[in-house]
Amino acid sequence: MESMVPSIVFTPGELADALGALRASTPLVQVLTNAVVTNFTANVLLAAGASPAMVDVPGEAGGFAAVASGMLVNLGTPHGEQRAAMAEAVAAANAAGTPWVLDPVAVGSLGIRTNFALKLRDASPTVIRGNASEIMVLAEAGSGGRGVEATDTVDSASAAATALALRSGAVVAVSGEADLITDGTRTVHVHGGSKMLTLVTGGGCALGAICAAFLSLTDDALLAAVAGHACYSAAAERAEAIASGPGSFAVAFLDALHTLTPAELASTAVLS
Numbered sequence: 001m002e003s004m005v006p007s008i009v010f011t012p013g014e015l016a017d018a019l020g021a022l023r024a025s026t027p028l029v030q031v032l033t034n035a036v037v038t039n040f041t042a043n044v045l046l047a048a049g050a051s052p053a054m055v056d057v058p059g060e061a062g063g064f065a066a067v068a069s070g071m072l073v074n075l076g077t078p079h080g081e082q083r084a085a086m087a088e089a090v091a092a093a094n095a096a097g098t099p100w101v102l103d104p105v106a107v108g109s110l111g112i113r114t115n116f117a118l119k120l121r122d123a124s125p126t127v128i129r130g131n132a133s134e135i136m137v138l139a140e141a142g143s144g145g146r147g148v149e150a151t152d153t154v155d156s157a158s159a160a161a162t163a164l165a166l167r168s169g170a171v172v173a174v175s176g177e178a179d180l181i182t183d184g185t186r187t188v189h190v191h192g193g194s195k196m197l198t199l200v201t202g203g204g205c206a207l208g209a210i211c212a213a214f215l216s217l218t219d220d221a222l223l224a225a226v227a228g229h230a231c232y233s234a235a236a237e238r239a240e241a242i243a244s245g246p247g248s249f250a251v252a253f254l255d256a257l258h259t260l261t262p263a264e265l266a267s268t269a270v271l272s
């Protein structure tokens with residue numbers, strides 16, 4: 001059946017401009033994330049041209065959220081103290097107009113994070129980013145994946161992503177072989193990238209941080225999320241071409257994020 005909603009694709013020039021703006025402004029990205037991927041996420045942000053700050057302590061997180069350019073809230077290892085900091089940071093970000101990304105890692109059968117993620121879903125995130133199984137749980141259309149891994153395809157999460165965007169007001173980004181990003185009306189697929197990203201822990205988590213960096217540069221959260229995913233895919237392709245396994249891929253991926261130019265992004269990105 002033909003889609004009722006026309007797909008809008010951003011121009012290569014808009015992607016290039018977004019990356020150029022990121023490099024020119026070095027956005028300050030507050031990261032409240034899991035213990036597994038903290039270092040990798042900070043290195044990904046630095047390589048891309050942003051400034052990371054892992055401020056996730058209650059009493060500090062709210063004040064920092066008010067001045068950060070963008071923020072990531074990732075529920076991978078959501079200890080009680082970190083959840084308190086996240087609630088404080090979200091309230092402060094919303095009050096100050098700081099855009100923020102929610103990554104509901106491994107929601108489904110794990111009760112504490114799932115209940116918390118549903119509350120954050122309803123607290124006006126700018127972007128919700130996850131794998132297909134996580135997005136389906138937040139849309140109340142699935143029971144979750146296998147730990148942090150998806151057991152659903154991006155295609156099978158498409159209707160859930162649209163419904164989640166419409167109910168939450170967030171742009172919803174679903175990662176997988178081709179990423180799907182929607183604001184409920186406009187839907188964009190970002191193709192390419194590398195399966196090697198699934199063999200480095202934090203492949204998805206750091207993508208959420210990159211989206212937070214781009215959010216500070218434009219009022220169009222869909223463009224920000226698409227630009228973030230397109231940079232990520234372009235760098236992953238370049239890294240895969242010279243890597244011999246996950247270890248050398250991770251190093252090459254940081255190098256590729258650092259050297260990717262706006263013009264190269266414009267000529268590499270494949271959107272539909």
Ligand SMILES: Nc1ncnc2c1ncn2[C@@H]1O[C@H](COP(=O)(O)OP(=O)(O)OP(=O)(O)O)[C@@H](O)[C@H]1O
Pocket residue numbers: 105130131132148149150175176177178179192193194195196197198201202203204205206207232233
């Ligand atoms: N089969 C694939 N081919 C190409 N790229 C892929 C493939 N699967 C995932 N990716 C890419 O890997 C990155 C991480 O996506 P993934 O769906 O693995 O996230 P995730 O499950 O949230 O990861 P994390 O382990 O960090 O929580 C994204 O950039 C995505 O485009």
Ligand SMILES: Cc1ncsc1CCO
Pocket residue numbers: 034036037076077105148201202205
């Ligand atoms: C492996 C793992 N476990 C909890 S968070 C995390 C990082 C990838 O999502």
Ligand SMILES: [Mg+2]
Pocket residue numbers: 103105106130131148204205
């Ligand atoms: Mg994930």
